Amino acid sequence: MKEDQKRMPLYEAILEYNEKSPAFFHIPGHRYERGINETWREKVGDEIFKFDLSETPLTDDLHHASGPIKEAEQLAAELWGADYTHFLVNGSTCGNQAMVVTASHGGAKIAIPRNAHKSVLMGLIIGGGKPVYIMPQIEPEWGLHGGITPGQVEEMFRQNPDCKGVLVVSPTYYGITSDLEGIARVCHAHDAILMVDEAHGAHCYFSDKLPKGAIEQGADMAVQSIHKVTGSLTQSSMIHIKSDLVTKNLLEANLTLVQSTSPSYILMTSLDCARQHMALHGAEMIDRAVELSDDARERINRIPGLSCAGKELIGRAGIHNLDTTRLIISADDIGITGFELKKMLFDEYDVEVELPDYRNVVAIVTYANEQEEIDKLVAALEDISRRFAPEGEPLPPGEKLPPQPDYVLSPRAAYFLERERVPWVETRGRIVAEMIAPYPPGIPVIYQGERMSAEVWDYIEAFRQRNGHIHGPSDPTLSTLLVIKE
Numbered sequence: 001m002k003e004d005q006k007r008m009p010l011y012e013a014i015l016e017y018n019e020k021s022p023a024f025f026h027i028p029g030h031r032y033e034r035g036i037n038e039t040w041r042e043k044v045g046d047e048i049f050k051f052d053l054s055e056t057p058l059t060d061d062l063h064h065a066s067g068p069i070k071e072a073e074q075l076a077a078e079l080w081g082a083d084y085t086h087f088l089v090n091g092s093t094c095g096n097q098a099m100v101v102t103a104s105h106g107g108a109k110i111a112i113p114r115n116a117h118k119s120v121l122m123g124l125i126i127g128g129g130k131p132v133y134i135m136p137q138i139e140p141e142w143g144l145h146g147g148i149t150p151g152q153v154e155e156m157f158r159q160n161p162d163c164k165g166v167l168v169v170s171p172t173y174y175g176i177t178s179d180l181e182g183i184a185r186v187c188h189a190h191d192a193i194l195m196v197d198e199a200h201g202a203h204c205y206f207s208d209k210l211p212k213g214a215i216e217q218g219a220d221m222a223v224q225s226i227h228k229v230t231g232s233l234t235q236s237s238m239i240h241i242k243s244d245l246v247t248k249n250l251l252e253a254n255l256t257l258v259q260s261t262s263p264s265y266i267l268m269t270s271l272d273c274a275r276q277h278m279a280l281h282g283a284e285m286i287d288r289a290v291e292l293s294d295d296a297r298e299r300i301n302r303i304p305g306l307s308c309a310g311k312e313l314i315g316r317a318g319i320h321n322l323d324t325t326r327l328i329i330s331a332d333d334i335g336i337t338g339f340e341l342k343k344m345l346f347d348e349y350d351v352e353v354e355l356p357d358y359r360n361v362v363a364i365v366t367y368a369n370e371q372e373e374i375d376k377l378v379a380a381l382e383d384i385s386r387r388f389a390p391e392g393e394p395l396p397p398g399e400k401l402p403p404q405p406d407y408v409l410s411p412r413a414a415y416f417l418e419r420e421r422v423p424w425v426e427t428r429g430r431i432v433a434e435m436i437a438p439y440p441p442g443i444p445v446i447y448q449g450e451r452m453s454a455e456v457w458d459y460i461e462a463f464r465q466r467n468g469h470i471h472g473p474s475d476p477t478l479s480t481l482l483v484i485k486e
C-alpha cells in the first residue's frame, strides 16, 4: 500500500475549512450546525453538520475537480486500479446512466443483459441508445439468473457488427460473476467498450477468496456502489475508467447531465473515508466477511428443508465465479417462497435480509456484521425449519420464459410518444409503454417499445390469475397497462 493512501484529502480540507470557520453567507443556509432542527441535532450530534458544505475556495468542485476532490478521486483510482475515477452522489444509478449515454452516444447500439438494473434503461431513455438484449441463462435448481458468456457476446457481435459497447452486471445481486476477461477480449476485438455494472462488487478487489474485480479483468468502465458493502454512505458511488476507448470529456459531460449541481459533501467525504479504510484494512475486512458467511452457509446447509447456495454453482448457466459473502438462502423444499421467508424473518424473528425472489432470499454479509447476527439468522432458520419442514411440500418449478417479443421502438422513442391506458385484456398486439417482469425469474418478459405477443400475454396472464409477483407496471394489479397510442 502506498503511503498516500493513508490520506483523506477531502476530509482534511473540510477540517481546515471548519478550523477557519468563516462568517458564512453561502449555501447551505443552516450555517454549520446552528440552523439544524434541535431535536435532530441532539440525537445526531453537531459534528456531522459541519461537513455539509458546498463549493468554497478550500473544498473544490465535483464537476470541475482540481483540488481535494480530485486528489481523493486519484487515490480511489489508484486503489481500484483505474486510470481515473469520478465520485458519484446519485448512486450507481447515475453512474450507469452516464456510462450508457456515453457508450451509445448519438443513438448507437449497445448490448445489455435482459435483466439489467432499471438505471441502464434510464440511460437509454436519456441518451437514445438502441439496446440489443442478451438473455442470461437461468440456473434451474435455484431459479437464478446466471452469467453472460463470451460466446453469447461473440454471437451478439456476429448479428450486430455495429454494436459499440456491451454492459454486463457482475457480480449480480446474488454475487454471480461472468467471465469478464473473456468478454473484454471479445469486446476489444470489435473495438467496443466493456461497461460493468459492478454496483455489488467494490469489495472484490481486496481478497483472493472473491472473484476478481471488473477493472482487473479488462473492463473499460466499472460503476460501484461504494455504499453497498464498502462502508460509504447511501447514494455515494464511484465510476472507474481504464481505457483508451472512452472519450473522457464526453463521460464528464454526461456525469454533469445526471448529477446535482449541489453534490453532498457528506457523501463525497464518506467516499474519501471509505476508500482510506479499504486501503488500510480492506484485506482483513473482506476476509472477515468471507469467514462469517462461510460459517453461516455451512450451518444453514445442515438445517432440514433449508439450503444455502455456494461454489457448486460455478460452471452452471454462465456462472463464472461467486461472491460467497452473499448468502442465497432457500426454503423452497418446504414450500416457503423467498417473499414469505423475508417477511417471516423480519416480522417474527427481527432479522432483516436483503432481496427476496420466488425461491430465495439473499442475505448480505459484510465486515461490519457481528457473529451474534449470524447466530440469530441461523437460529431463526432452524426454528422455521422445526415449524414447517414436517408438513412442507416443495414449491412447483417456474415456467419456461416465452420468446422475446418484437422490438419496435427504442426505449427513448417509447418513453416520449403519446401513451394511453387500456384494459389488460386489450393489450395483445399493442406496443407497450411499461416493462413487465414477473417473479420468478424477475427478468422482464417485455420492455417499453416491444409489441405484446400472444405468448408473452399468456405467460403474464397466468401470473396475474394466481396473483403472482409482477414488477414494473404502474397499475400493480395489471388490470390496465400503458401502451403507445397508435
Ligand SMILES: Cc1ncc(COP(=O)(O)O)c(C=O)c1O
Residues within 6 Å of the ligand: 090, 091, 092, 093, 094, 096, 117, 119, 169, 172, 173, 197, 199, 200, 225, 235, 237
Ligand atoms: C445491479 C445494480 N445496479 C445498479 C444499482 C443502483 O445502485 P445505487 O443504489 O447505488 O444507485 C443497483 C441497486 O440496487 C443494482 O442492484
